[in-house]
Amino acid sequence: MSDLLPSADVLDCPAGLASAPVLESHPAREAALPGGLVVRRALPRAGRRLVGPWCFLDHYGPLAFGAGKAMDIGPHPHIGLQTVTWLIEGEALHRDSLGHEQVIRPGQLNLMTAGFGISHSEETPSRNSGRLHGVQLWVALPDARRHQPPSFDHYAELPVAVFGAARATVLMGELDGVRSPANAHSRMVGADIVVGADGEADVPLDPGFEHAVVLIGGAAALGDLTLEPSALNYLGAGRGEARLTARAGSRLMLLGGQPFSERILMWWNFVGRTPEEIEQARNDWEQGSRFGSVPARAADRIPAPPVSPRIHASG
Numbered sequence: 001m002s003d004l005l006p007s008a009d010v011l012d013c014p015a016g017l018a019s020a021p022v023l024e025s026h027p028a029r030e031a032a033l034p035g036g037l038v039v040r041r042a043l044p045r046a047g048r049r050l051v052g053p054w055c056f057l058d059h060y061g062p063l064a065f066g067a068g069k070a071m072d073i074g075p076h077p078h079i080g081l082q083t084v085t086w087l088i089e090g091e092a093l094h095r096d097s098l099g100h101e102q103v104i105r106p107g108q109l110n111l112m113t114a115g116f117g118i119s120h121s122e123e124t125p126s127r128n129s130g131r132l133h134g135v136q137l138w139v140a141l142p143d144a145r146r147h148q149p150p151s152f153d154h155y156a157e158l159p160v161a162v163f164g165a166a167r168a169t170v171l172m173g174e175l176d177g178v179r180s181p182a183n184a185h186s187r188m189v190g191a192d193i194v195v196g197a198d199g200e201a202d203v204p205l206d207p208g209f210e211h212a213v214v215l216i217g218g219a220a221a222l223g224d225l226t227l228e229p230s231a232l233n234y235l236g237a238g239r240g241e242a243r244l245t246a247r248a249g250s251r252l253m254l255l256g257g258q259p260f261s262e263r264i265l266m267w268w269n270f271v272g273r274t275p276e277e278i279e280q281a282r283n284d285w286e287q288g289s290r291f292g293s294v295p296a297r298a299a300d301r302i303p304a305p306p307v308s309p310r311i312h313a314s315g
């Protein structure tokens with residue numbers, strides 16, 4: 001997915017320091033993607049830029065549409081991150097500059113590792129269900145891995161952890177000893193939790209991770225905190241579990257990981273370390289180098305916003 005941060009802002013995201021439990025709720029804000037899809041952005045927010053290596057979460061839908069494409073994002077570049085695409089309803093077609101062309105459906109994972117540079121497009125395929133509901137996440141790559149060649153992987157099946165009445169599909173990393181096959185570059189968890197019956201469930205957590213929970217559908221509370229849809233509920237670190245109270249059918253995303261030990265800069269679709277390398281990536285995209293092309297969508301290539309040296313301090 002393409003972004004999306006306001007064009008003049010370079011977001012400065014400091015290294016993580018979390019070591020203790022907290023419970024903070026950060027409301028999502030609406031944004032419109034290229035092609036018109038409206039999302040609720042839960043991460044990054046002014047008060048919370050990273051959860052482990054997770055640096056971006058958009059929630060879109062559920063929506064129904066007639067003719068046309070609910071999602072239609074032309075070719076755009078990425079560096080320094082992995083995109084994690086997860087659908088709850090509907091379909092999306094991914095095309096990238098490595099030549100991959102992959103339709104994704106609910107229960108499957110598209111994982112694109114940008115490394116030093118890749119470009120891709122995402123759209124509703126012509127044969128579709130007329131429904132769309134999903135999330136788009138980014139994982140920041142550690143410095144030692146961020147200059148590697150790009151890659152793309154599709155995972156048709158993912159493992160499930162069960163605790164109480166809850167079932168958690170493990171997209172990335174590990175939850176309660178259940179490990180995703182997806183290629184991760186730091187210790188983390190990303191899971192889709194569906195609650196099967198009204199009541200309580202204790203979500204098993206790694207005390208060495210910081211965590212956050214986002215309510216995707218239904219009604220749920222964490223401890224005394226009633227969860228607002230699409231908001232980022234940050235739990236801090238140092239917890240061995242979290243008590244979830246939920247209605248049957250509720251769905252939540254769980255994100256976590258070791259507090260990211262590196263300061264990162266985010267601008268547009270790039271995760272870097274210095275303003276100079278972000279400006280270089282911008283110029284490379286504008287000049288048609290480094291990022292290859294997506295020939296089937298070449299006419300819809302998304303130009304970079306003007307770059308700005310203005311850096312927003314963390315908030």
Ligand code: MN
Binds near residue numbers: 083
């Ligand atoms: Mn993208």
